[in-house]
Amino acid sequence: MVHICTVTPISMTVGANRIVPAIAIPHPLGNPALDPAEEKDLRRHIVEKALAALETEVEDQTIFD
């Protein structure tokens, strides 16, 4: 499991082991200020990071910056 969230300290507190930081609380995987194509690229970038995190062995709680 990988946790994508904006407030990573909360994720650490509740005990997630693979954590990927997100953009903002109301739109973790988006940015309404961007045009739709750019926004989707941004989202894809975060999801790819999450997939890479899933393929990475971790010993302890890890934030994938």
Add this chain to the structure above:
Amino acid sequence: MSKLKVVHYINQFFANIGGEEKADYPAEIRVGEVVGPGLALTQAFGDEAEIVATIVCGDSYFNENLDKAKADILAMGKEHQPDVFVAGPAFNAGRYGVACGTIADAVQEELGIPSVTAMYKENPGADMFKQKVYIVPTKNSAAGMRAAVKVLAPLALKLAKGEAIGSSAEDGYMPNGVRVNFFEQERGSKRAVKMLLKKLAGKEFETEYAMPDFDRVAPNPAVKDITKAKVALVTSGGIVPKGNPDHIESSSASRYGEYDITGVNDLTAETYETAHGGFDPVYCNEDSDRVLPVDVLRDLEKEGKIGSLHHLFYSTTGNGTAVASSKAFAAEFSKKLLADGVDAVILTST
């Protein structure tokens, strides 16, 4: 003034009858006798109260003959009509702790006599009974007797006198989940700043809102090959089909939803929204992919970058939702995910 009357309950070990080999000792009452820890209690009671009888019962006997032991002990207690019933301290003895909690609760409920006990916080009796009877936390061994009696005796006296019991912090019992409304002298902002200053100075401070205990799980091994993996989406961001068909609450959710996204390539303003009441929903309602990235995962699926996207996603609102509820939801849907052969989960939170 006559002294307040106390009936004290202890096990075979503290009555000096024997250890495990005597744990099947049946319940008996010793009228007018003060036994074992009763001596320390008597001392602490001073002139205010006295132990009029001590009930002794083996730990195995009590737990194996629950109904009979309970009935016998209740009859003994009833006969003496004490002002308060004290059981233990049980420290970390599991069966003793459960016996103390059980009998203290029964005396209180069935005889209407206030009761109190004491034990180590990890004694199974503590979790079972701390919401029903006052339980004073103790050390995990009888070495903590003095400290335990110091708190137990005054609390027992208060109960015997029918005095109002203060908060758990004031009167030294385990928090029992009871909340009482009151007017604090200082306003919240002042108290918060005081706490913050203490914290910054590295001093002890008492929180007014304790965090729940979060458990830790060992990390799962890495996914060997994500291009072959079935990936599922889970969210605490409250994404639901438009209209929120399961009526998931906007905060303190009591349920989660399971939604089929077979054939769904993009979440749109017309088809999905958020039920979450803890953030500005405007951006999410315009495009729920901003919280649950279905569009991107469909692309990755088509490109062979992941094996597949699981056809169901699970969703609840993580806004003020109890840790216990969240745990129960996840325990349930994790089983479904495993049964469906899901290899990896992306959990998104707002």
